[in-house]
Amino acid sequence: MNRKISEADIYRSTLKGIYHQGYKSTTMRAIAADIGIEAATIYNYVDSKEQLLETLLFEIADKFLEGVIHIDESSYAPLDKIKQFVALNINLSRSYPYQVSLLVNEWRHLKSNKQEKFLAHRKAYEDIVAKIIQEAIDCGDLRDVHVDILKNTILSAVRWLFSWLPENKEKINPVEMEKHILELILNGISK
Amino acid sequence: MNRKISEADIYRSTLKGIYHQGYKSTTMRAIAADIGIEAATIYNYVDSKEQLLETLLFEIADKFLEGVIHIDESSYAPLDKIKQFVALNINLSRSYPYQVSLLVNEWRHLKSNKQEKFLAHRKAYEDIVAKIIQEAIDCGDLRDVHVDILKNTILSAVRWLFSWLPENKEKINPVEMEKHILELILNGISK
C-alpha cells in the first residue's frame, strides 16, 4: 500500500470546503492542504474540479428523485404521501447535510450542459411533488391554494435543516423533531 | 454632463450579476461590460469589489432589522406581531428580491471584520424574532414546540419568494398571495 490518501478523502474535504466557503472559494490547493497532500496529486484521482462538484451534486440529487418516485408509486393516500415526503427531506438533511446544501446554489457552477441536466433533474423532482400536492388538493385534504405557493412553502419549510443540524448541539430527539416539524407544516404554528 | 454612467448603474449591474452567478463569478469586467464601460472606470466610483457587496448587503439587512424592531415595539399582540413579521418578509422580498438573495450566502465573501459585523447584525435580528415567538408561545397562541424549530420553520417558509417572484409570470394578486401564505404558516397546509 503506497497510497497516502483515498478518493473518498478528496471528496470529503471538497464537500466540507464548499459547504463552508462555496465552490469558487474552495481551491484545489485548499482541498489538498486539508488532507495533507499537494494540489497536483488530486489530478491522479479526478479529472477536474468541476467533476468533484458534479459527482457530489448528482449523487444527492438522485437520492431526492429516487425517494420521491418511491413515495409517489406507493399505495399511500395523497396526504400520507406528503407526510412521507417531509420525512424524506428530514432524513436526507440529517444523513447528508453538507451535500444537501449544494443543491441550493452550487449547481450554478456547473458548465452549461451539466447545468441543463441538473435543472431537468430538479424539474422532474418538483413536478412529482406538484403532482402529489395536486392530488391531495383534489381529494380535499389540502387547502385549495395556488399549487406553486403550496409547493414552495412546503419545500422551503424544511430547507433550514441542512445548516441547522450540523450545528445543533442539543441533539434533539430526531423522532420528536420530525413529529413537531410535520405538525407545524400540516396544522400550522398557531394553537 | 460628461458622465457616461452613474453609481446606481454600477450597483444595479453588480446586484444582477451576483443574483445570477454569485459574487465570486461576477467579475469587475463583467459588471463594466454590462453597462458599457471598462472595468477601470468602476474604480472612479467605488474603492473595491467588496465595497459593492458590503453596501448592498447591509442596506437590505438594515431594512429587515429596522422592520422587525418596529414590529416588536408596536402594541400588537404577540400573534399579530408574527403576522406582521410574515408580511414584512413578503414585502421586502417583493420590493428587493435580488438584494434579499444576498443574505442567504453571499455574506461569506465579506472580509473577516465585516463578516463578524454582519453575523452580529443577523443575530440581533433573529433574537428579536425568537423573543416575539417565545411571547406568543407563553400567551398560548403558538404550539409549544422547541423555539428554534418554530423560528427556523417560519423564517424558512418565506425564503423562496425572492427567487420565485422575479420569475412569476402570472403576477398573482399580492394581497391574495399574502393571505394564502399567512394561512399556510398559521394554520397549516391541511384542510
Added chain:
DNA sequence: GTCTATAATTCGATAGAC
C-alpha cells in the same frame, strides 16, 4: 502515487494619457 516546477489564464486593482 506524490512531488516540484511551471504553463496558461483570469482576476482585482493601479498608472497615466486624454
Added chain:
DNA sequence: GTCTATCGAATTATAGAC
C-alpha cells in the same frame, strides 16, 4: 470621467522527476 495598458497575485491544470 473614461480610456488603454499593465502589474501582481491567484487559480486550474499539466509535465516530468522520483
